Amino acid sequence: MALFQISEPDQSPLPHAKRRAVGIDLGTTNSLVATVRDGVAVVLCDDAGRPLVPSVVRYGEHATEVGYDALAHAADDPHDTIASAKRLMGRGLADVASGQRRAYRFVDGEGVIRMATRSGAKTPIEVSAEILKTLRARAEASLGGALDGAVVTVPAYFDDAQRQATKDAATLAGVPVVRLLNEPTAAAIAYGLDNAAEGTYAVFDLGGGTFDISILRLTRGVFEVLATNGDSALGGDDFDHAIVDWARDESRLPALSAVDARRLLARAREAKELLTQHDAAPLIVSFADGARLELTLSRETFGRLTHALVAKTLVPVSRALRDAKLTASDIKGVVLVGGATRMPQIRHAVAACFGQAPLTNLDPDEVVALGAAIQANKLVGNRDGDDWLLLDVIPLSLGIETMGGLVEKIVPRNSTIPVVRAQDFTTFKDGQAAMALHVLQGEREKVSDCRSLARFELRGIPPMTAGAARIRVSFDVDADGLLSVSAREQTTGVEASIAVKPSYGLTDAEIARMLQDSFAHATDDAAARTLAETRVEAQRMVTATESALAADAALLAPQERNAIDHALAEVQRRLEGDDRDALSAAVSALNAASEGFAAKRMDRSVAQALAGKRVDAFDSR
């Protein structure tokens, strides 16, 4: 006998037509799966009634365990129990080796990070797939059959490599992803629809491992993301580590084994959670060698320990506001997302920053999954007569490398997606038959400071003089934030394109740092850009003059030739150095010295073109 769900008026599904849709919040610390049931988004619980699945996977002797079962072994089997794998998604070994406290045995291979376990080397994608499989099994048991569609959320700051890695993990787990959705946007959906709110809102998402701030505008059910910012290496985990560091200092602990360190970390987390409700929490740990640690952590001490971490969250907040061209007083409400926003010091800091108490009427752990479920329900077609539109943004600018090692930005940061942008480029040398395109992501001016996404070549450009070819480069970012780039020579139609298969972690660009660097280095970058541009212009001038000399040196009197050679040598000498003004002056001097030469060449070509022609052949009819 079938089980029925209550529908909205006049929206009862046809028999067998109800599509099973879920929203999945694949978190750093905890994951959840939600669905829309009886018209209301609900989180699906396990048979013990627990909504969360700790994002922990243990490769055990006999079976792979996920969630609480795996978490229980985090302390006694640290090498084979992988937690916070999300932080490693789409990353290479070089990205995590420095300064991150990890107990895993990393193996490097093909730029993809792997962790040695007793079941073999595992990538973060495979670990995440195990978590997704558990969520999928729970959803299928709950909904009574195979899933038709899932929306999986990712931090707004995830770059293309990380988004692709998330999609790969879902594919591996047999989860049919219909859309990747930014976590804060999902939270806005959960709040926006349930509360019918209008105005400009901020979503403050402090999860286990990532921090995101998004500025959203909600108007009559239409969402627009005005700006996003954040820190992909800041989260509740850091607050746990602050307690661990404090405990080590307080009791002068010797170096701990991996097992003891995990045990201390787990107790630190419990103490942190207790402090949300209480003024003090005990921190009691029994170590493997029988030693015992007993401390009491007060809320005041915890606040002092984490003052810097709290302050760190407010920097991206002001940046996002600036990007959105708003001030804190324009924000009508602040939505809190992520378990870490339960901490009183966070709520106080957010309230002080925006001058109002944040919204907390939905569970901050569940709100993202609920929003994703509502979106999934709509995308698989369970709701119609529904016209709200979702606008998302790209977190970092996308562009290509141009002469001089500079980045030409084609799609600016915070553009709403999907987006298509095109720009025309041309050849640098006479007869240039191919063009190498290097796709980059980032805010900095120089190629070396941005993240390399892909390279490809456009071949078969017909021979033309430098600057004559018209090559249109198009960037197409789809609704999932994935990028394809194409280049087309306009006269012949030769074309080349690439779908960005991001090079997982092959470059070490870490997205939050890249953004911060671009602000810190704005002046240097501008100077570097003008120098590089002057160099390119000088180089072009040298090449042009040399080819003119090779062709028409006979037109020159000896002292004219001498002056040009002298000016040319000066430009070449200045090209070696970094003095932009001197180089610029040398280029002007070469221009002046070769003016007469250029005029003579022009006269001669005109004379050649006219020679032997009758004047009436040029008549304008």
Next chain:
Amino acid sequence: MAITMTESAARHVAANLRKRGKGIGLRLGVRTSGCSGLAYKLEYADEVRPEDAQFESHGVRIVVDPKSLPYLEGTQLDFSREGLNEGFKFNNPNVRDSCGCGESFNV
């Protein structure tokens, strides 16, 4: 003959109506379609239409349009949990046969 619901069904409907924030009760109905002739409608009711028949069971209002009523007379709506799955069940004495899964039926 009335249309009723069990206490647990009423509790769930009431809780869902509270969460939804609007609605005066539950609308039951049938329509023609599906692999075995008729299919149930189970929806929130935002209004009572003049022609509707009204019932009340454990404090929850049930409205049924007159064309559906003959197919539903005597039906009891139940709420059931099967493993992790949960939902509503129609115990309808008029049903002669239904398709394998029970989503559509004949009278």
